[in-house]
Amino acid sequence: MNEASDVLGIVLAGGEGKRLMPLTADRAKPAVPFGGVHRLIDFVLSNLVHGGVRRICVLTQYKSHSLDRHISTTWRLSSLTGEYVTPVPAQQRLGPRWFQGSADAIHQSLNLVYDECPEYIAVFGADNIYRMDPRQMIEAHVSSGAGVTVAGIRVRREEATAFGVIQTTDGTKIDAFLEKPEDPPGLPDAPEQAYVSMGNYVFGAQVLVDALKADAENTASHHDMGRDIIPMLVAKGDAAVYDFDQNVVPGETDRDHGYWRDVGTIDNYYEAHCDLISTHPIFNLYNRRWPILAHPGQRAAAKFVEGGTANQSIVSNGCIISGAQVVESVLSPDVFIENGAVVQGSVLLDGVRVGAGAVVRRAILDKNVVVPPGAHIGVDLTRDRQHYHVSPAGIVVLGKGERAI
Template sequence: MRSQPHVLGIVLAGGEGRRLYPLTKDRAKPAVPFGSSYRLIDFVLSNLVNGGYERICVLTQYKSHSLDRHISQTWWSSGFHGEFITPVPAQQRLGPRWYTGSADAIYQSLNLIFDERPDYIVVFGADHVYRMDPSQMVARHIETGAAVTVAGIRVPRAEAKAFGCIDSDDDGTITRFIEKPSDPPGTPDDPDVTFASMGNYVFTTDALVDAVRADAADPDSDHDMGGDIIPAFVSRGEAYVYDFNDNEVPGETDEDKGYWRDVGTIDAFYDAHMDLISAKPAFNLYNQRWPIRGETSHLPPAKFIGGGSANDSMVGAGCIVSGTLQSSVLSTDVVIEDGAVVQGSVLMPGVRIGRNAVVRNAILDKNVRVADDGQIGVDLDHDRETYTVSSGGIVCVAKNETIG
């Protein structure tokens, strides 16, 4: 007999991530490397596993090879107690078509639910950077008796126009769910902030199954969880908001409590990396009481030689630094040659920086080469002719490029 409710985790990992191009040129957004040793999907999977949920299906679709391989190699489970973490590609079980939206992804994967027969289903997104104990949200969901509970994070009203926004009454029942409103609603206890949807949901199983079936039969639906499924529950008074502020994670600090970032753009992705490297980081990767699990590289420790130095930076295994590193994040197996200067940049696995090269405010994807005396991020007008430059002035270079 189970002493805890039977919960199935479903992670939605099929999005293209167009705004994060060129980092998503050859991979799904959840597979994009992040923070030296991780991929974006590692954050949601770590939260679910740390919270005690180890039966997890990851629904994939877009350019999913590297994502599938990462899950299989990094998130392997013995299954001794029936646990599993498995990628599930679009299978066309209901006809020759791919997923048409996040709700359709669940509808086409109902066999997973029927096989597992959970009491509740946790449906989380795959591409946000945060810590959260989902078991606390599940407990609140059970306590309220709602059909669906939506995680909401408090953001200033002036910034809420870019999000799906939640209007609720005093007991937490959602009265409106509005996508990117011009006049976001305030929370019941603070008119100057808004509940923005985090894209994390807890469903009572029968309610979710009925909802996606009804949605599939609606020819006018976009088959989207946030755009169609949640508003349907709201219209019936069956949706509840869970305040992310109430979530308590072991080992969290005053600086990183309540941290959540949607890294859907180049600038947001860059800013989230900069959040990692201050003395008191806005997001602390070193919390061993709620660890974020990432790739095991089997590489030797990082090495600094010939006067190589790093300040306010994070350096991954296998790196060899002979130049100067300032306010940057290096993934694994990066080499910075003598005389090179790297400032305010994110370098992904296998990047090589040549002698006397200069790299500033840049994101260099896997295996990018900067030649001796090469420059990137110094002359943005010149960089725009060849590379992607964000609105915030961050230069992003795709995999395997050579910068002369």
């Protein structure tokens, strides 16, 4: 199989991301910054491009301006060889309506499939943190002869209740696809574990087209890939599972092999950042053989002056730490922290300003947030709840451009 000519990548990036508010108040979920210089969508696009899938359509809808701009300015492949990553907004091709679900988004964009005539279609989600070589999944799909292959990750059964769960008796064929079951089925070789769907699928192109057309005619459907299309093909006995644990990525460590994180909530987003900063990180951003690609912009290197320090932290270009202490934190570009300030266990996005003597603990500060001199965030959660968004785990979040009290 020649992946470059036979596979079309479709990335579903139209999610609203309500559970990530206020980070998604002004941007689509896949455009949320992550890990200093990245956006969430950079992870799936890096995986696809490294894996040889280089005709990629990104379906967007909700507050997509910053996402569209990021894709257009960052993800420029070689037009000489027919490679591209292109944002595709909702176009109302089938009537005056927006996308009604992930399956409807692809159905309304089938012109992309007809134009390219691929043999296979890789439909991947846009907002998870992981590394994966899609070639290995595509090869497993071709070998299985199934109409669709679903990537599954092993988790403890008690954790699987929040996801779509794959039931299989032989470890290959999907017998049932269960949406957030109270009692998830165990695996044949590991009864205490369950397969959770990663939201990544490989289809035979004609199988997907036929399924989408049938789904469009079903008035009872939610027109969703996981809730409708996959169960339809499972019922036909035409669905297989791919064990993500079998995927081997060049340069990975034993510690970050098989890492996958759903960052659908503020607490998950925060915890995923914590996974980056240890000496031997749970997820290693510094794998040079499979880098997560990004464009950090034209900024000077980070600067530490007046005794400013950063420990167990990621500090991006353009940051200035002036006589301040940064501990166990992730700083995006152009963050400025003034004398005597303390930033601990926090995520600061582009352009944040922390004034002299301020204290920021266990917080997420969105782009261009200003913390005045002497202000305290994350020190008194009772007070913080009166002014800011505070997650169930006690993470204080200030929205884009907000000025702290």
